[in-house]
Amino acid sequence: MMVHDGSMKRSLLIVTEQKKSTTLRYTAFVPLSEGEQSLESRFAEIRGLIDSGSHERAIEKCVELIKVGLEGLRYLQT
Numbered sequence: 001m002m003v004h005d006g007s008m009k010r011s012l013l014i015v016t017e018q019k020k021s022t023t024l025r026y027t028a029f030v031p032l033s034e035g036e037q038s039l040e041s042r043f044a045e046i047r048g049l050i051d052s053g054s055h056e057r058a059i060e061k062c063v064e065l066i067k068v069g070l071e072g073l074r075y076l077q078t
Contacts, residue, residue: 012039
């Protein structure tokens with residue numbers, strides 16, 4: 001399984017910037033924006049799992065990230 005972090009990051013960043021530019025009181029989607037749960041840290045964790053051979057756990061983390069990403073897109077669209 002390949003992690004396509006570049007295209008997902010770009011998509012989320014584009015939607016985030018669009019939301020910021022049209023909203024007076026913009027608040028970031030917390031599950032993807034801070035600390036250990038940031039997008040970068042999630043990708044690093046998945047990459048580490050893949051590199052260590054923990055493929056099933058990496059798949060679980062990918063599915064979790066996809067779900068959170070979809071929640072983030074819903075959040076940004078409202």
